[in-house]
Amino acid sequence: MNESDKAKNEKIKKMSKSFNILSGDSTDGHGGFGVGTLNLNNITPVFVDVEGGEAFVDMGALHARSAVEKGIKFLKEKEAVPNGKPYWLVWVTVEPLNGGPTYVGVTACEMTVDREIRRGYKSLPEHVNNMDKSLKRRIVVSQMDDRSKTILKEFLFDFDEGMWERADDQLKEDLTV
Numbered sequence: 001m002n003e004s005d006k007a008k009n010e011k012i013k014k015m016s017k018s019f020n021i022l023s024g025d026s027t028d029g030h031g032g033f034g035v036g037t038l039n040l041n042n043i044t045p046v047f048v049d050v051e052g053g054e055a056f057v058d059m060g061a062l063h064a065r066s067a068v069e070k071g072i073k074f075l076k077e078k079e080a081v082p083n084g085k086p087y088w089l090v091w092v093t094v095e096p097l098n099g100g101p102t103y104v105g106v107t108a109c110e111m112t113v114d115r116e117i118r119r120g121y122k123s124l125p126e127h128v129n130n131m132d133k134s135l136k137r138r139i140v141v142s143q144m145d146d147r148s149k150t151i152l153k154e155f156l157f158d159f160d161e162g163m164w165e166r167a168d169d170q171l172k173e174d175l176t177v
Contacts, residue, residue, distance in 0.1 A: 042095055043135060046155065048088040048108075048148045055155035061089055072113055072120040081121045084112025088148050089127065090141070091134035092156070094163065102166040103156060105134035108141045108148075139170045146177040 045061035047068055048054075060066040068087055075081060093105030107130035113120040133140055141149065153175040157164045164172075 042093055043105075043131065044092045044094065046090040046092050046152070048090060048144075048151050048155075050086040050088070050145070050148050050151070053147075053151060055090075055151050068111070068113055069120070072115075072118055074120045074122050074124075076121075076123070078112065078121045081112050081114050081117075081119050083116070084114045084119075084121055087111045087113060088144055088152070089122075090152060091131045093134045093137065095137075098166040100166060101160070101163050103163055103171060104168070105137045106139050106141055106152075106156075106171055107131070107134040108144050108152075110143075139168065139174055141171070141174045149175045150177050 043062075044057055045059065045066065046055055046057055047061070047066065049056070058066040058068065061069065066089075068089075078084075087110075089109045089111055091105070091107045091109075092103060094101050095104045096102070097104060109122065109127045109130050111120065111122040130140060141152070144152070156167075156175075
């Protein structure tokens with residue numbers, strides 16, 4: 001990576017606040033060590049707390065160690081956690097595009113957590129597959145409820161209006177209630 005690219009990456013990192021954006025990539029075309037490996041440098045987990053009406057970034061979710069997930073045993077059946085608090089874990093991929101950092105992949109996964117009984121529901125295969133889809137620049141948010149879509153849309157817009165404006169029209173349409 002040349003000095004100009006490094007300078008651009010540093011500038012983008014400073015602009016990003018709490019979102020991960022591309023850093024020095026060992027797979028930048030040389031075809032050597034590291035080619036074909038999964039690079040999580042540009043994906044950020046955003047939680048949507050449906051009842052709390054807020055969205056927040058928690059990087060611990062990359063390894064299932066977020067504040068929401070800590071101390072919870074996750075079950076495969078949603079019915080096993082009838083009083084669970086609803087959350088959406090949204091994988092947001094950000095890459096430089098159209099003159100600046102842009103939301104290029106956004107996928108949402110359902111999750112419920114009952115702190116009282118220390119149990120929760122999530123589908124691990126769905127979480128892994130949606131993380132992969134986000135990295136592949138796909139938008140998968142249509143399954144979210146209207147309240148959650150509004151919370152996520154406001155969070156992404158408020159975080160960086162320019163990133164929102166440069167985002168694909170599908171994201172804007174799918175998050176419009």
